[in-house]
Amino acid sequence: MKKTVTWIVVADHQHARVYAHEGPGRGLQAIDGMTFDTLLEPSRDMKTDRPGRKPASGGAIRSMTPAIDPHREAGEKFIGGVAKAVSGAAGRKAFERLVLIAPPRALGEFRKALPDKVRKMVTAELNEDQTKTTDKDLADRLGAVLAI
Incomplete structure (x- = not known):
């Protein structure tokens, strides 16, 4: 019988780890090359102190504020x-x-970023931040979703 491999992505906007689960009693295995980290500076450090200004067609000066927060982007x-x-x-x-x-x-951003074919492979979602959870505690937490 072919084993069913489940990948578990644990992420926030700065850290992500991916694990494999190959069935009951097999636990979680961290996948080599699938750990991601970035440093997000505070928004105030990612843009200029003031928005630019330009005269509007009617003579008034308007502010040119960015459409999106650079930290969020x-x-x-x-x-x-x-x-x-x-x-x-x-x-x-x-x-x-x-x-x-x-x-x-x-x-929500993961849902938008994944292609339909991959989104159809999603069998469970946990709406919580577990990026600082140890591997053992994560396995315990996933007991409700997977037969670890």
């Missing part, structure tokens, strides 16, 4: 990179099922 880019790596592995048939564990906003 960097976090979305990080999630997109992790989703791309996971999607690539799905294309190589590295796993059959996917579990996503992330805080609410990051989880």
Whole structure:
């Protein structure tokens, strides 16, 4: 009988770890090359002190504020990179099922970043931040979702 491999992605906007689970009694195995980290500076350090100004057509001066918070944009880019790596592995048939564990906003960004084919592989989502959880505690936490 062919084993069913489930990948578990534990992420927020700065850290991500990916684990494999190959069935009951097998525990979780961290996947080599699938740990991601970035440093997000505070938003105030990622942009200029003041928005630019330019005269409007009517003569009044208008502020040119950025459309998106650079901190948030960097976090979305990080999630997109992790989703791309996971999607690539799905294309190589590295796993059959996917579990996503992330805080609410990051989880929503994962849903948007994953292609439909990979999104259909998602069997569970946990709407919480577990990035600082030890591997053992994570395995205990996943007992409700997987037969660890």
